Amino acid sequence: MSRVSSGRVSSGRAVTRVVDSDPLGGTVRRTVLPSGLRVLTEAIPAMRSVSFGIWVAVGSRDETGSQAGVSHFLEHLLFKGTRKRSALDISAAIEAVGGETNAFTTKEYTCYYARVLDQDLPLAIDVMCDLVADSVLAAADVETERGVILEEIAMHDDEPGDEVHDLLARAVYGDHPLGRLISGTEETVSPMSRRQIQSFYRRRYTAPSIVIAAAGNLDHADVVKLVRQALAGTSLDGEPAAPAPLRPAGTRVRTSRPGSVVEHKETEQAHVVLGCPGIGRLDDRRFALGVLNNVLGGGMSSRLFQEIRERRGLAYSVYSYASQYADTGLFAVYAGCAPGKVDEVLQLVRAELAEVAAHGVTEAELARGKGMAKGSYVLNLEDTGSRMSRLAKGELLFGDLLPVDELLARVDAVSADEVNALAADLLARPMSLAVVGPFDGDDFSIAPG
Template sequence: MRVRRTVLPGGLRVLTEQVPATRSVSVSATVGDGSRDEHHGHFGSTHFLEHLLFKGTPSRSALDIASAFDEVGGDANAATGKEATTYYARVLGSDLPMATAVLLDMVTSAVIRPDDVELERGVILEELAMADDDPGDVADEAFATAVYGAHDLGRPIGGTPDTIRAVPREAIWEHYLGAYRSASLVVTAARAVDHDELCAMVTEAAVAGGWELDPSAAPAARRGGDSPPLEGGTGMTLTRPTEHSTLILGGRGLEAASANRFTLSVLNSVLGGGMSSRLFQEVREKRGLAYSVYSFASSHTDAGLFGLSAGCAPEQVATVAAVMAEQWDRMAQDGITERELLRAIGQLCGSLVLGLDDVGARASRLTRAELTFGELWSVEDSLESLRAVTAEEVRVLAGELLARPRSLVVVGPDESDLAADLLYGLS
């Protein structure tokens, strides 16, 4: 396997990982612009653009774009995040020129017609309504808002019904022109790819799209430090007519490039990362309080979240919250056993290596290295860092996270201020 990186004129970056003897390829075009980059009047624009870029360009209709991938057995899609928006495809290696041309045409030459904006406005509102019917999605968004507060990271990635209804076509177009430019674009491909050939394809497609590729232009600087302030914990109860309740207890975690990120991975694995984890064993296996229970960690350039989540009967919310808090407290006080440490390291190392069998995961890894970390860690270095984590480091980090303000979100049929009351009792 060989990884290469080239900065093309205009500051456009291309990264590839060539894997011999493979037939498929995953290619993506990522703009370093996400929901946190929207300003007043533009809220919802990044999610809108994710939809609108598939609606056509001067040379391709929406049907042309869809047919190009369907007729070769490939697939294409897009994803909006808080810090980036990605358009990606998976095709046979022989179809990489087509996939690159279509994706770059979408990124450089979207027309964003007024009629398409209104059409997709209804589609996005349906998408948001569907997410609002999922207690897990509701809890996840509410937890980010509870922890990050008024900071841009606390806003929903997809926008809200109000912002989607309000944002005009002119604001979406303005956001597109400002964010979709060569210096902000990162193209990655993995497996059946020749780096030099891809660079030539990307350059040709960008020029065809009308981008002026200034040879002296540099890539956009990596995101600066606009870290959200560390605020007090928040209790948030959202009433939904559900048969069970979803709760998340947690707070601020680590930024993506933190030196402690491998320790956090081990901590997360032991506490709630699988069927042998403490949360699963204590909440589900020993007490039968919940079907789903786990912990999670998510990170951005300058901030992160760490939480414990469960779904249970409404009358068990208080008990489950108390048990989750107890397990977190116990880890901070007593640490973990050597057996738990070795089991977590083995789980993480195996998951890391097996995950790279997914061609899309390899391309995503390159994109995140470029936009978030500023460097690409080899698989060997990552495995070595995981194996170097100690039980004492896990205990110390658990205590540091526990010392930060904790928030609690509850989504379910309860109409009282349940989360705030429970959070006060857990403090």
């Protein structure tokens, strides 16, 4: 394992080292700039493209209640113009060379990225660094994007299959920021002022909190040089500082008492999610969790899919998933079915979870769960975007970059005893229930453990 140091760097001097040399990819190098900003690259000469991303260690969980949605609002606004470029200049510059740009906000970080031909990487670096470091946040743009975001929120409300997962987060985490919508709500976005957004931008978008990652046909020294040039004279070219430490995981996140949240909608299909608090991403059991999730609901051969869809035909879509944060997590099972079949589906889901909690998984299931995990890891690294994300997440979320071979070895090392112990703990926890469909709140009692 390549543990990443967050120690202070010398004033005015960048510090570079090789982090990993991956036989399935290329050499990974890491440079810490004097400002505390980190640059990681993976050189893959066989590629003709490069993915370039700027990752900021701030997300919706860093907002107060009145700020809910400001990270997402800011993500929209940064594409609206800088002192050098208009919104059209930004999009046209990248599209003129056949590239693409986008961004996304999560509960713990925000990412801005571009994918271009290798020869156009200097352009992508200049454009992306400019929009992240020097956005003007014009008042007119704030109003324009406010309308866009309110439409996005309304559109999300019209997608019950998406909405139900947010309802479960609210059921589990309650008033904690992890229980809120990343986009915010109409009540928080409508009154949000330019001053609030700008203050959040200046306080949170600092060099020590930013990781820049790139993967593809590139030269590390050239990338570092281009980044330093693009950021020169901006707020991200500040006084010498150390990179920000990992988000702390020592504080236990308070969860709500298990219960049910029901959103009444006259839908043809009911959407249900049953879930409970899970484990954090730095928990040593995360590899066992990946295997367990695959066995339960990770594919067409999983227990839940076979029992609920294949044998009984009760649902078109049924799966389990695990979300992991710095200090907690979420484990859940989703099913979409006819409203009249909800009770039977929930009964079968609970029975399957109880069975695995009590008796564990078979050796055949263990082997299949491992194979799925390993295949997913490797297949997800078949493009430059995934490689770029791996670098950034390793640095920003874990503080290290596990070589692919070591990652696969960690999965191989998972034992039946580890999976079964985790199942006995996790699947026996009291479950909360979220439902979107033609029901009333009193149609579902508090979900039993």
